[in-house]
Amino acid sequence: RFLIPLLVLVLILGAADFPAFARAEAPPAQIELAQGWKLSSADDVHADGAAISRADYQDADWHQVRRMPATVLQTLQDDGVYPDVYYGTNLRDAVPQDLYRQDWWYRSTFTAPAGHSTYALNFPGINYRAEIWLNGQRIADGTQIVGMYVDHDLDVTRWIRPGETNTLAVKVTPEQALQDVDGVE
Numbered sequence: 001r002f003l004i005p006l007l008v009l010v011l012i013l014g015a016a017d018f019p020a021f022a023r024a025e026a027p028p029a030q031i032e033l034a035q036g037w038k039l040s041s042a043d044d045v046h047a048d049g050a051a052i053s054r055a056d057y058q059d060a061d062w063h064q065v066r067r068m069p070a071t072v073l074q075t076l077q078d079d080g081v082y083p084d085v086y087y088g089t090n091l092r093d094a095v096p097q098d099l100y101r102q103d104w105w106y107r108s109t110f111t112a113p114a115g116h117s118t119y120a121l122n123f124p125g126i127n128y129r130a131e132i133w134l135n136g137q138r139i140a141d142g143t144q145i146v147g148m149y150v151d152h153d154l155d156v157t158r159w160i161r162p163g164e165t166n167t168l169a170v171k172v173t174p175e176q177a178l179q180d181v182d183g184v185e
Contacts (some may be wrong), residue, residue: 069124
């Protein structure tokens, strides 16, 4: 007689203790962050990654990135800074040679879908080192994100704001000089 009400009471009180796999969760989703990026030379930016990766950072004077992935040179040409680099001697004569020897910031905002227990960012090809900042927090540095076109997956669950605007900033440091055939840097 008392077994059924006791069982119901145990189930009701213990419902919050169900393991994560037993709770309803949104199906996995993959969102490509290809739009909404901006670019600036690190030489022109006087803030750190914590400030740049905040929603209130002002980036109105940054260059628009048409679509990611995009190189610095491609973005600057698309934004009218340099003429068509594939015409005549434009690449040699119009593009500064130090363009490839400075750090660059990429920045974007996006809304993370709500209802997931895990959030990850995938960077399929950063050349050569990078610092990655999300919502004011550094989530990876140049010792973790390194290599030519290496795929990097980062668990950002603790920094993401599900259902809200998130700001991502990536400071890319290109390879500085080719030393010899044995390696880079």
